[in-house]
Amino acid sequence: MKLLILILLLLAMPAFAVQPDEILDDPALEARARDISAGLRCLVCRNESIDESNADLARDLRLLVRERLVAGDSDAEVVDFIVARYGEYVLLQPRATGSSIVLWAAGPVMLLIGLGIGVAYLRRRRDAAPPPAEALSPEEEARLKEIMKD
Amino acid sequence: MITELGHFALVLAFLISLVQATVPMIGAARGWGGWMDVAVPAASAQFFLVAFSFGALTWAFVTSDFSLDLVVANSHSAKPMLYKVTGVWGNHEGSMLLWVLILVLFGAMLAWFGGNVPPRLKARALAVQAMIGAAFMAFTLLTSNPFLRSAVAPLDGQDLNPLLQDPGLAFHPPFLYLGYVGLSMSFSFAVAALIEGRVDAAWARWVRPWTLAAWMFLTVGIALGSWWAYYELGWGGFWFWDPVENASFMPWLIAAALLHSAIVVEKRESLKSWTILLAIMAFGFSLIGTFIVRSGVITSVHAFANDPERGVFILAILGVALGGALTLYAARAGALEAKGVFGLLSRESALVLNNILLAVACFVVFFGTIWPLVAELAFDRKLSVGAPFFDMAFTPFMIAIAMALPIGAIMPWKRARMGRVMRPLWGAAALSVALGALIWAMQTGGSALAPVGVALAAWLLLGSAVDLWQKAGSGKAGLAGSLRRLARLPRADWGKALAHGGLGLTIFGVATITAWQVEDIRVAQVGDRFDVAGFEIAFDSVEEVEGPNYLSTTGHFTVRRDGSDIARLAPEKRVYPVAAMPTTEAAIHQSLARDIYLVIGDAQAGGGYAVRSYIKPFANWIWLGSIIMALGGLLSLSDRRYRVAAGARRAAPGAVAAE
Numbered sequence: 029m030k031l032l033i034l035i036l037l038l039l040a041m042p043a044f045a046v047q048p049d050e051i052l053d054d055p056a057l058e059a060r061a062r063d064i065s066a067g068l069r070c071l072v073c074r075n076e077s078i079d080e081s082n083a084d085l086a087r088d089l090r091l092l093v094r095e096r097l098v099a100g101d102s103d104a105e106v107v108d109f110i111v112a113r114y115g116e117y118v119l120l121q122p123r124a125t126g127s128s129i130v131l132w133a134a135g136p137v138m139l140l141i142g143l144g145i146g147v148a149y150l151r152r153r154r155d156a157a158p159p160p161a162e163a164l165s166p167e168e169e170a171r172l173k174e175i176m177k178d
Numbered sequence: 179m180i181t182e183l184g185h186f187a188l189v190l191a192f193l194i195s196l197v198q199a200t201v202p203m204i205g206a207a208r209g210w211g212g213w214m215d216v217a218v219p220a221a222s223a224q225f226f227l228v229a230f231s232f233g234a235l236t237w238a239f240v241t242s243d244f245s246l247d248l249v250v251a252n253s254h255s256a257k258p259m260l261y262k263v264t265g266v267w268g269n270h271e272g273s274m275l276l277w278v279l280i281l282v283l284f285g286a287m288l289a290w291f292g293g294n295v296p297p298r299l300k301a302r303a304l305a306v307q308a309m310i311g312a313a314f315m316a317f318t319l320l321t322s323n324p325f326l327r328s329a330v331a332p333l334d335g336q337d338l339n340p341l342l343q344d345p346g347l348a349f350h351p352p353f354l355y356l357g358y359v360g361l362s363m364s365f366s367f368a369v370a371a372l373i374e375g376r377v378d379a380a381w382a383r384w385v386r387p388w389t390l391a392a393w394m395f396l397t398v399g400i401a402l403g404s405w406w407a408y409y410e411l412g413w414g415g416f417w418f419w420d421p422v423e424n425a426s427f428m429p430w431l432i433a434a435a436l437l438h439s440a441i442v443v444e445k446r447e448s449l450k451s452w453t454i455l456l457a458i459m460a461f462g463f464s465l466i467g468t469f470i471v472r473s474g475v476i477t478s479v480h481a482f483a484n485d486p487e488r489g490v491f492i493l494a495i496l497g498v499a500l501g502g503a504l505t506l507y508a509a510r511a512g513a514l515e516a517k518g519v520f521g522l523l524s525r526e527s528a529l530v531l532n533n534i535l536l537a538v539a540c541f542v543v544f545f546g547t548i549w550p551l552v553a554e555l556a557f558d559r560k561l562s563v564g565a566p567f568f569d570m571a572f573t574p575f576m577i578a579i580a581m582a583l584p585i586g587a588i589m590p591w592k593r594a595r596m597g598r599v600m601r602p603l604w605g606a607a608a609l610s611v612a613l614g615a616l617i618w619a620m621q622t623g624g625s626a627l628a629p630v631g632v633a634l635a636a637w638l639l640l641g642s643a644v645d646l647w648q649k650a651g652s653g654k655a656g657l658a659g660s661l662r663r664l665a666r667l668p669r670a671d672w673g674k675a676l677a678h679g680g681l682g683l684t685i686f687g688v689a690t691i692t693a694w695q696v697e698d699i700r701v702a703q704v705g706d707r708f709d710v711a712g713f714e715i716a717f718d719s720v721e722e723v724e725g726p727n728y729l730s731t732t733g734h735f736t737v738r739r740d741g742s743d744i745a746r747l748a749p750e751k752r753v754y755p756v757a758a759m760p761t762t763e764a765a766i767h768q769s770l771a772r773d774i775y776l777v778i779g780d781a782q783a784g785g786g787y788a789v790r791s792y793i794k795p796f797a798n799w800i801w802l803g804s805i806i807m808a809l810g811g812l813l814s815l816s817d818r819r820y821r822v823a824a825g826a827r828r829a830a831p832g833a834v835a836a837e
Contacts (some may be wrong), residue, residue, distance in 0.1 A: 048701045069562045113800040120564030127557040131549045142534040156519050
């Protein structure tokens with residue numbers, strides 16, 4: 029149940045994120061702004077992007093993003109600008125640098141390990157000798173048969 | 179008085195659970211039948227006592243007994259009756275009691291209906307179940323007691339969080355708990371089998387129904403939560419990769435893997451120790467989820483006031499349960515010998531691949547969820563891991579699973595030849611790719627999401643159809659004969675086809691809504707008409723309405739297409755004065771092809787209201803697909819071979835089964 033309350037807390041305010049007065053006149057620029065906003069964290073919310081949040085801080089950041097875009101920054105420059113001010117905490121998708129490489133590599137490495145173990149296991153099963161004659165007693169055998177009867 | 183009785187009943191249930199956790203275990207070790215038999219009445223007694231206790235708490239909520247702290251904090255006399263009842267689990271303490279109730283319910287079900295489980299295994303499984311029960315009852319009584327009285331009873335309560343006053347959310351937690359807690363049965367069986375030192379086909383057959391039921395409930399619970407987020411939160415998001423959502427998703431993934439690996443144990447007596455490990459980990463992730471949700475460790479950003487004492491307690495339960503089970507596993511798993519021999523290309527191998535993909539996908543979600551914590555503790559780096567990461571890291575696994583699934587699903591056991599397996603599938607594959615290519619050519623944007631999603635969905639649906647068609651003899655029996663054969667297929671086959679097809683539908687919904695949704699944000703005056711993706715939306719009027727426990731600003735809109743009215747929609751913005759909290763109530767015109775989704779916002783300084791309109795194509799397929807997946811599980815659960823229990827008991831010992 030806390031689950032719900034948590035969700036509520038993070039989304040508690042009726043989300044009315046992007047306000048009509050923020051939207052840029054140039055649709056291409058606005059689309060870029062939305063894209064960038066979806067990847068930036070609202071710093072006072074729980075796990076919400078500034079695109080979804082209606083906190084004041086999120087609005088300030090949205091306006092800042094648009095300001096930089098209008099000033100002619102590229103997407104990367106806008107993000108760098110914001111990260112320089114708010115730290116990497118603001119990025120919802122951490123950059124694969126330093127220790128964060130571990131985060132990015134974890135999935136693929138685990139998959140390789142899993143596949144390796146899987147293939148080794150399957151080879152063992154393929155080459156295994158068929159099991160020796162039943163180790164079950166006749167009564168057990170009968171009982172098993174009764175239970176497994178379809 | 180009733181409250182005190184409820185409290186007392188819970189204490190009593192705790193004491194009985196201690197008896198049930200020890201006596202049958204000793205009995206099973208020594209072979210004392212009488213001691214083993216203690217488990218059955220004890221499990222029944224636990225259930226009735228906790229049910230009484232839960233009833234007492236419900237009574238306090240229904241009668242608005244404001245001498246209880248919990249009722250004061252989460253209820254109000256003017257609240258509709260439905261939400262007075264659901265308010266019982268709309269808070270930490272009450273939801274713990276619901277958790278315990280479901281836990282003892284599962285224990286009682288095993289005691290009542292587990293007639294064909296060997297007495298020793300049953301006694302041990304029930305004892306393990308009682309250990310979990312004892313731990314959680316102690317947790318509830320010591321750190322989260324719902325029955326505490328306040329010294330002075332206030333005149334009225336503080337009301338339930340308004341966002342919780344909603345039918346979707348009211349029934350989301352019970353389903354989720356049925357799923358989480360249902361996995362405790364698989365866990366208990368796994369630990370019992372490890373103590374026993376023996377896992378065979380029969381064991382898998384006893385465990386699979388419990389896992390299937392838990393997975394099914396979890397599916398429904400997650401779908402309900404997602405659906406609620408969609409219509410309640412005001413912009414139609416359906417999944418946020420929030421730690422709390424991930425907490426419910428991880429056990430779902432592992433339970434799905436367990437379902438499949440248990441089939442291999444049942445049919446082929448292989449993958450035994452892996453299946454035991456999955457059974458332990460499935461419940462382990464339930465506990466990890468409980469810890470994440472209730473300790474506030476990972477959600478620390480939003481100073482979510484939570485007693486650290488509770489977090490430590492759950493961590494201790496987690497440590498003992500998982501540590502104990504894994505130690506036992508390390509000691510005993512080696513003795514579990516695989517019997518089946520099979521080739522590299524076989525149904526067995528396909529299910530191994532399924533398990534690897536699901537388990538690694540779960541690992542990725544887990545790693546992303548705890549990484550901010552690890553990074554801060556170990557590397558002193560404060561960073562966020564949010565939806566963009568999970569989308570990128572998780573989606574490839576879903577694509578791989580969807581691509582491999584129809585092929586694996588029709589592979590024969592033991593040994594398969596790729597050419598023969600693929601022969602009936604080439605048509606389906608070609609059709610799916612063609613469909614994806616068509617969409618790619620038709621759409622204007624360059625995103626690959628929709629074409630890939632649609633192709634995979636078609637592949638899954640057609641693949642399921644091919645599977646059924648083959649089982650019905652590939653049309654060799656003529657139309658009538660084939661239909662008759664289809665109708666006579668075991669329900670498990672239909673369940674499999676439905677569940678896999680449902681996955682396809684969900685993928686379809688997720689891909690299309692994400693790729694094709696149209697959004698419009700504007701300031702609209704009363705009387706305005708505007709166009710959104712071919713729909714004309716007219717803002718007719720606004721009124722102030724007073725609800726039972728809220729005030730609402732309601733906008734009235736008419737949606738037209740080609741001159742004819744499609745819908746009248748009335749989105750609301752509500753304020754709940756007692757909780758001092760605003761909510762948005764989106765107005766949605768639903769259909770299978772698209773949802774029209776309207777939200778009204780604040781009045782603007784220059785007149786008019788902020789209005790958001792969305793056209794969300796195929797939104798409902800997301801949840802429809804999930805429900806079909808759950809139905810597939812239900813159908814599989816009702817398969818004849820799992821009802822053997824009843825039959826086996828009816829046939830008296832010695833009597834010949836009259837079949």
